[in-house]
Structures are given as C-alpha cells and as structure tokens.
Amino acid sequence: MTLLVSDIGEKELVRYIIANSRDITPDDTAITNIDSGNLISTCDMLIQSRHFPASMPYFEMGFKSVTVNVSDLAAMGAKPLGFLLAIALPKDLELDNFKEIMEGVFKACDYYQIPLIGGDTNEASEIIITGTALGTCDRPLMKDTYSHGDLIALTGKIGLAALGFEIDGFDNIYVKKALKPEARINEGLILKDYASSATDITDGLASELYEIKKDGFGFMIHEELFDISDEYKQIADEHDLDYLDLILHVGEDFELLFTISKENFEKLPIDCMVIGEVTDSDVIELTLENGFVEKIKNKGYEHYVSE
Amino acid sequence: MTLLVSDIGEKELVRYIIANSRDITPDDTAITNIDSGNLISTCDMLIQSRHFPASMPYFEMGFKSVTVNVSDLAAMGAKPLGFLLAIALPKDLELDNFKEIMEGVFKACDYYQIPLIGGDTNEASEIIITGTALGTCDRPLMKDTYSHGDLIALTGKIGLAALGFEIDGFDNIYVKKALKPEARINEGLILKDYASSATDITDGLASELYEIKKDGFGFMIHEELFDISDEYKQIADEHDLDYLDLILHVGEDFELLFTISKENFEKLPIDCMVIGEVTDSDVIELTLENGFVEKIKNKGYEHYVSE
Numbered sequence: 029m030t031l032l033v034s035d036i037g038e039k040e041l042v043r044y045i046i047a048n049s050r051d052i053t054p055d056d057t058a059i060t061n062i063d064s065g066n067l068i069s070t071c072d073m074l075i076q077s078r079h080f081p082a083s084m085p086y087f088e089m090g091f092k093s094v095t096v097n098v099s100d101l102a103a104m105g106a107k108p109l110g111f112l113l114a115i116a117l118p119k120d121l122e123l124d125n126f127k128e129i130m131e132g133v134f135k136a137c138d139y140y141q142i143p144l145i146g147g148d149t150n151e152a153s154e155i156i157i158t159g160t161a162l163g164t165c166d167r168p169l170m171k172d173t174y175s176h177g178d179l180i181a182l183t184g185k186i187g188l189a190a191l192g193f194e195i196d197g198f199d200n201i202y203v204k205k206a207l208k209p210e211a212r213i214n215e216g217l218i219l220k221d222y223a224s225s226a227t228d229i230t231d232g233l234a235s236e237l238y239e240i241k242k243d244g245f246g247f248m249i250h251e252e253l254f255d256i257s258d259e260y261k262q263i264a265d266e267h268d269l270d271y272l273d274l275i276l277h278v279g280e281d282f283e284l285l286f287t288i289s290k291e292n293f294e295k296l297p298i299d300c301m302v303i304g305e306v307t308d309s310d311v312i313e314l315t316l317e318n319g320f321v322e323k324i325k326n327k328g329y330e331h332y333v334s335e
Numbered sequence: 336m337t338l339l340v341s342d343i344g345e346k347e348l349v350r351y352i353i354a355n356s357r358d359i360t361p362d363d364t365a366i367t368n369i370d371s372g373n374l375i376s377t378c379d380m381l382i383q384s385r386h387f388p389a390s391m392p393y394f395e396m397g398f399k400s401v402t403v404n405v406s407d408l409a410a411m412g413a414k415p416l417g418f419l420l421a422i423a424l425p426k427d428l429e430l431d432n433f434k435e436i437m438e439g440v441f442k443a444c445d446y447y448q449i450p451l452i453g454g455d456t457n458e459a460s461e462i463i464i465t466g467t468a469l470g471t472c473d474r475p476l477m478k479d480t481y482s483h484g485d486l487i488a489l490t491g492k493i494g495l496a497a498l499g500f501e502i503d504g505f506d507n508i509y510v511k512k513a514l515k516p517e518a519r520i521n522e523g524l525i526l527k528d529y530a531s532s533a534t535d536i537t538d539g540l541a542s543e544l545y546e547i548k549k550d551g552f553g554f555m556i557h558e559e560l561f562d563i564s565d566e567y568k569q570i571a572d573e574h575d576l577d578y579l580d581l582i583l584h585v586g587e588d589f590e591l592l593f594t595i596s597k598e599n600f601e602k603l604p605i606d607c608m609v610i611g612e613v614t615d616s617d618v619i620e621l622t623l624e625n626g627f628v629e630k631i632k633n634k635g636y637e638h639y640v641s642e
Contacts, residue, residue, distance in 0.1 A: 145367060
C-alpha cells in the first residue's frame with residue numbers, strides 16, 4: 029500500500045522534518061545566534077479555504093497574516109524587526125480587494141510596529157499568504173522551561189474566537205475575536221522578564237499543553253479559573269456546542285500560554301489569568317466546577333474548516 | 336468597469352506595495368540594520384503549476400525552492416544565515432514524494448551551507464513552497480550603484496535553462512540547467528569586494544537590465560560576447576526558437592548580472608563573462624554579430640508556463 033501524506037498527518041510531517049534537520053529548534057520560532065544577540069524568525073502560510081472563514085473581510089485577511097506570525101514572536105518575548113510578505117492571488121480577484129488585503133497588512137505592521145521590508149507576489153487559484161516575521165531577543169522565552177509548582181496562566185480569555193467561528197453577525201465580541209485576533213506582542217516583551225516559559229495558543233489549549241509537556245511533569249487546570257460567563261455557556265448551548273470543548277480544543281484567540289513562579293506572578297505588571305499549576309503527576313488534567321477531575325484529551329484544532 | 340489584479344499585472348502590484356510602504360528596499364532582498372551589520376532577508380513563493388515543469392522530479396522541486404532564495408542572497412553578496420520553509424501539499428501526495436522534496440531541500444541547504452531553521456506545513460490543492468532565506472552582509476551589493484564606463488558581466492552563460500525548458504530528455508546540459516539550477520552564492524561573496532552592483536537574473540537579462548537602469552545611464556550589450564555555441568543555435572533552430580530571444584528574454588539560469596570597473600575586473604579572482612558596458616546613451620542596446628545595433632525590448636519572462 030502506498031502511504032499518502034494525509035495518512036500520517038501534518039504533525040508527523042513536521043516531526044519528519046525536525047528529525048532530519050540538525051538546525052531546527054522545536055519551539056515557536058527559530059533562534060539564530062548573531063553577534064548582537066538572537067535573531068528570531070518564523071513563517072506561517074495561510075490558505076484562503078483553510079484559514080479564512082468565508083465571512084472574513086479582505087482587510088482582516090491581511091491583518092491576520094501579520095498577527096499569526098507576530099504571535100510567534102510574542103511567544104518568544106521577541107522585539108519585532110521586520111516582516112516579509114509572499115502573497116498569491118487568483119487572476120480574477122478585484123484590484124480593490126487586493127488593496128484591502130494590503131491595507132490590513134499595512135495597518136497590522138503599524139499596529140505591531142513591525143516594518144514590512146520585502147516580499148513576493150504570485151498567481152494561484154486562491155489567496156495564499158506566507159508571512160515571515162523577524163525579531164530580536166536577548167533571552168528567548170522557550171516553551172518547556174517550567175518547574176514543578178509554577179503557575180500556568182494566560183494573557184487573556186480563550187474560547188471566544190472558537191465560539192465566534194460558529195455563530196453569525198459581526199456585532200459581538202466572539203465574532204470580532206474570530207475575525208480580527210490580536211497578537212500579544214507587548215505582553216510577550218514583559219513576560220520575558222517574569223515567566224519561566226511561554227507559547228502562543230494556535231491549535232487550542234489542550235494541544236499546546238501536550239506540545240509543551242515534558243517527562244515527569246504534569247498540568248492541573250481548573251475550570252472555575254477560566255471565568256466562563258453564563259452568556260458564553262448559553263450561546264454555546266443554543267448552538268449545540270460543548271463550551272469546554274470550545275475552550276480546550278479550539279484555538280485562534282492568539283493569547284499566550286505561560287508558566288511563572290508564584291513569586292514572579294505577584295510582581296507581574298500586567299493582568300493575566302492563572303488557570304492551573306505545573307504538577308509532578310505526569311498527566312494533563314482538568315478539575316471541573318463540580319469537583320471531579322478528568323484527563324484532558326490530546327485533541328488538536330484542525331483549523332475551523334472540516335476536512 | 337471593475338479592475339482585476341490580472342488587468343494590471345504582477346509588476347504593478349509590487350509597485351503598489353512598495354509605494355505604500357516606507358520600509359521596503361527595492362532591491363533583490365530586504366536589508367535591515369542590526370548591531371553587528373546588516374541582516375539580509377528575502378522570500379519567494381513557488382507554485383507547482385507555475386514554477387515547476389511537469390518533468391521536474393520532486394527532489395529538484397525541493398532543491399530549487401532553496402536555490403531561488405539563496406540566489407537573492409548571492410546577488411547582495413550576503414553570507415547565508417538560515418532558511419525557513421513553508422510548504423503546502425495536496426492530501427493525496429505520496430509520502431515518499433514528500434520525502435523526496437525534503438531530500439532536495441536538505442541537500443540544497445547542505446550545498447549552500449544555509450541551515451534549515453524552521454518552517455510550516457499545510458494542505459493545498461497543489462504543491463506550494465515559500466522559502467525565506469536569511470543572511471548577513473557588511474556591505475550589501477545594490478543593483479544600481481554602477482558608474483559610466485563600468486563593464487557589464489555575468490557569472491556564467493545564460494540561456495541554457497531557457498532552451499532546456501523547451502526540449503526533451505535529461506541527458507543534456509540544457510535540461511539539467513533548467514531542472515537543477517544552482518545559485519552563485521560563492522561568486523556573490525567574492526563579487527561583493529570587486530563589483531559596483533549586482534542582481535540575479537530571474538525574469539531574463541533584458542528584464543533585469545530595465546530593472547536596474549537609472550536615468551542618464553544606458554547599457555550596450557554585444558552578441559558576440561555571449562559565446563553562443565553552434566550547437567545552441569542549431570537546437571534552437573530545430574525547435575523553431577529564436578536563440579537571442581531565449582538568451583535575452585527568459586531567465587532561470589540563476590547567474591548573477593553585475594557591473595565592475597575595468598581596474599577591478601583585472602583583479603577579479605573568478606572567471607566571469609563580460610557582455611557589455613555602462614554607457615551614457617540612456618538606452619539599452621544590443622550590437623549584433625553582424626554589426627547592427629538594435630534596442631533591447633523590455634520583455635520579461637512570465638515563467639515558463641503560458642498564461
């Protein structure tokens with residue numbers, strides 16, 4: 029039988045590449061030593077049919093293509109240095125729509141203070157945008173450098189975008205968060221001096237927790253700490269969605285997941301949300317509001333489009 | 336009437352982006368000042384149906400995705416620092432073919448001594464590869480910093496790949512050059528200390544000459560200096576192709592086009608091919624073997640696939 033790439037899945041392809049390359053850091057970004065410190069670099073390819081909901085305006089497509097890359101810089105505590113944009117467009121795309129995409133890119137570059145320094149244009153059957161974000165960092169914040177007893181925290185609420193992808197209308201915080209997420213670049217720059225590790229949540233909290241787990245360490249997450257509103261639960265319920273599933277197994281909020289010692293958390297100058305702690309249990313668990321404890325499944329977010 | 340992106344063409348899209356961005360250097364790559372010198376960065380997106388001939392083996396696709404990016408570093412005289420690979424694959428691609436692509440990438444990274452440091456994987460309807468090459472350079476070699484009287488030269492013969500795209504078989508230098516071009520990274524590192532300007536030829540010699548032309552300067556190119564073999568002319572003739580058209584208006588050889596003062600050319604420690612000189616005529620001309628002089632048309636290479 030001939031194996032296809034779909035038989036092994038994207039994560040296995042990445043593992044193959046990492047296993048065969050001696051120079052890849054398996055973290056949010058690449059880290060390259062340069063005389064003046066560390067060059068941080070990362071690239072993400074967004075494909076219209078997979079990454080942009082049908083309702084997403086062109087401006088937001090451009091903005092998001094910067095956000096997804098800057099979010100990886102944020103997860104390292106890196107200072108933005110430059111952004112490269114490779115964009116492919118269908119022949120029959122209206123010129124005004126191209127300009128709206130670019131407006132989104134320009135606006136995002138201004139917002140994150142990352143200059144657009146170069147790129148490439150191309151033709152394809154759908155919109156494809158590969159962004160490359162470059163940054164610098166004296167001491168990059170790795171994703172698995174936590175210790176037993178560290179708190180597990182988030183830079184903000186998660187699950188909002190996940191709900192937003194499922195409901196209609198524009199005039200609510202959920203859809204706004206789904207269509208125009210923002211990278212936590214300033215938070216990353218502060219966390220660099222306080223946190224013990226960090227990563228950005230793209231494929232969902234559960235998936236990231238499994239991604240950062242190392243032998244001999246476990247995580248206990250507490251449902252009550254998520255600060256889930258009654259409105260959130262109600263909307264999820266109305267749409268036949270499991271609210272905990274949205275919070276744990278979808279992503280796209282672009283919040284940072286980080287660990288921090290209790291002492292440093294006291295001193296942290298930004299508001300963050302503690303959701304649990306690093307344990308020695310070697311498992312990833314959730315304490316439900318009713319007091320029961322269950323294992324969190326390693327179920328990742330395969331974007332919002334069903335295959 | 337609604338304008339489409341195809342109505343204005345790729346070059347106009349690039350002009351729009353450059354005109355609306357204050358941070359883009361209109362040269363082969365971006366140049367970012369860092370404490371220890373200049374960070375050179377460039378990205379190129381390759382799309383299977385546009386950039387890879389149907390006969391191109393998977394290994395060569397991977398190799399070429401590195402070459403096109405490293406060639407831009409070469410044109411700046413930059414030293415390779417790192418390569419990022421964003422790759423999208425069709426679901427039904429055989430796993431072995433994915434591995435062949437990656438073998439090509441690994442081999443090219445070894446060949447150019449540019450470590451593969453990161454990337455992204457994705458799914459798309461065809462193979463799409465965006466490479467980002469990073470490098471460093473103390474004094475980047477710009478594309479239009481030539482003077483009157485400078486010689487115009489190439490790092491090697493051009494037009495070979497152009498012929499290779501049109502003919503069958505693998506066992507000839509033309510098809511080899513078309514399917515596995517090599518970037519002139521070492522030549523770029525040497526030229527940095529001798530040349531007055533440089534760029535890599537991707538869209539054809541004519542197109543690049545117009546790209547680097549500045550007001551008050553012209554170029555005189557001499558057909559006899561191209562060293563065109565009788566075999567080359569004969570094969571072109573057999574395929575109803577104009578050999579000068581192949582040499583002037585197609586690209587993909589990945590040779591460097593550079594200018595150099597006569598004094599420095601004497602000292603240049605590598606073999607290169609002088610093809611003309613910088614004039615004050617303000618036009619781009621060709622002296623034919625028969626002594627006639629004609630203007631070179633600004634006709635670019637729109638890849639090898641007809642639109």
